Amino acid sequence: MNWPHLLLLAALPPFVVACGRAGLSDANMLTLGTLLSLAWLMWAERRWPARPDWTPGRSELLRDGAFLGLNAATDALGGLLVAALALHLRALWPATAAPMAGVAPWFAWPLAVALGELGPYALHRWAHADGWGWRVHALHHAPERVNASNNIATHPINVLWNQLSRVLPWLLLGFDAHVIAWAALFIQVQSFAVHANIAGALGPLNRLIGTAELHRWHHSIHPAEALNYGTAIPLWDQLLGTWRSPGSTGPARVGVAGVPGGAAWRVWRALLLAPFCARCNRAQRSTPRRA
Template identity: 30%
Template sequence: MVDTLLSHEPTIRLGIFTGVLVAMALWEIAAPRRPQRYRRWQRWPHNLMIVVVDTLALRLVFPLAAVGAAHVAAEHGWGLFNVLASPGWLAVLVSFVALDMAIYFQHRLFHAVPWCWRLHRMHHADLEFDVTTGLRFHPLEILLSMGIKLAAVMALGAPVLAVLIFEVVLNATSMFNHGNVRLPAWLDRRLRRFVVTPEMHRVHHSIIPRETDSNFGFNLPWWDHLFGTYRAQPSAGHLGMTIGLEAFRNARALRLDRLLLQPFLDDSPRGPSDKTPRV
């Protein structure tokens, strides 16, 4: 089964990625939550090209990726669940939850450490909030994130199935919770008990720093409640809030070349000179 999963991993991930992206794009057209000032043609080609760059960088630096690392750990008996005798379903469930918590703390780290923020701020500098924002990460951040994920997978001895499920779900929920889609208020209240919704995560993309430094969860919402970083609503409301960062308000900043250069620019008010941790 493991060999089958490994051989079909790219097909599985690409198929689900494409399906979720198309479904969210159609949902945004049919029921948008916020009017958008910037057209899709101004943003989408650049945001999607970042995905291509990120994928190439990952394949070059980490050819095995997280699923491959889980396979290697299993072969060598590395990690918690390769040492402890436990039911397979329990190892999969605990590994999924533990990896999600690791991503939550990684996200907080990327906001708290100035040089990490330099990489991560590209994600926040998007001037709109939609499904492609959930794909817009600097390749250096993606590489650093994968390094942290590999360490977590190895330490846990996470089963291959758990890692594959986690990777697929995390990618899908990132597109979902960045969607510019309208959900009934009653449905959002119920959903955000179990998954990060667009209404919950949109607060995190507010231009107001105290709101940017909240709602760090990408998949499970429980960590924000547990560790005191949950914020229910933006102060200006979802229609009145401003998306993005103060230092990057020019449409030129949406271009691919500017996205790749952004960590090396010095005009952010929260660059490396800001020594105050934001957690």
Template identity: 30%
Template structure:
């Protein structure tokens, strides 16, 4: 591959693909077009483009190979994207029950400003719950499958226990629902975030330059997946790194992670999809039994 193409992929893949799909979704929103199924289809187009570029210009060549995870991650992707759309549909129905007098969401503002409010509320919710998930044991057990990946690539962004995904977004969604937020705004932001997460976890050698300190792209997020758990308590932001700067969890590593530097120190995490769904509850049960043993109580 020639240097010109490498340069273009490195510096323009995120602005063109993420910016293009986000702009497409926002245009659709402004035209009042239904978000289902077009928002999901636009997101799929963006994700596929990220997957294709990984093959052309990988960050780590070894991460292109299957690690007994492709089928599992595909199931995570399908289930979690479906959950996102289902959540938006439920929010639309529940939003109809909010009395007009109780609606406080500023729908008179420009559309871009409304979408920014939705993004900020959800992003803060995701940051807060993400950080808590690294400190509260039962939340960590639900979050653990996401960190068990032995490589980072385009599907890792949706490698989440569906229950944990709901918990992460829950506080923000409740706030937005209580404000009477139009469901189309929430669905559009989730679609935009889906494409971003594909980039954030991708095995693509791309860069945002100084913007890597503002937007949580792969350059900064890879440090959050570092195998040494004590070093991975950084860069929790899902989209913006504003909260990491504000709460002093931001880290800007300049070197590159090695092939085997992501994942968990414990190598006994299951790789099958159903096993990953069941594992958190088994670990919680084991922890509870350990606490209740006579030796633990003495």
């Protein structure tokens, strides 16, 4: 049983309550919750690794730390852009067209989570179909190990499109700010948990929440295995035919064919530039979809 993942999810409600009583803003609650969750999962990975050979080395942690800084700045910029776009659209949007305004939080939160996963699910599935979307998304699949820290190794464009497709519908539909923060925290925590290299299974819970057992298969180098596009929950995979049972073992190999997944700066620079630079893309063999 993957107890670290379950304990983390169980800790979220009391954490949110404690932050509210301490007077923390939603933004600070989200930041603190994300960092504490990442620290907990990285500690658990060291203590109970599913695959010891997937434990990140110093150079990989430095790479992931650089992406943490880059994407934190991207996330902050994206928040400003989404807010500005939402204000512009709401000026054209009748006040009565905000159906979630005033809805009880206990009912609104699961709807926010489900809706918040739909846009990123669709974009994620599109990005795996080769073309420009894959040139953006390939960076996240390049590591040859799957662990909590390299969840952060994601192209800034990928961060922006996820944020836009998730947060803009929340704002336009009138979800309460606290509900948005709680849903965002759950989705963010889940994104780290499903990448965490922690031993143990969650069994029937694979059909209710995203788990490492499901997501490791998504990082397989073989297309037939690389499904399960959802992260926080498998709802849209189940409804749209892309959910696959995790089985008893993980994929034999993860990564991207033709792209070395180590921490060499030249590789990551090329992957960062690939969406904009045809020459860089050719240098990475057009970041091929899979072997």
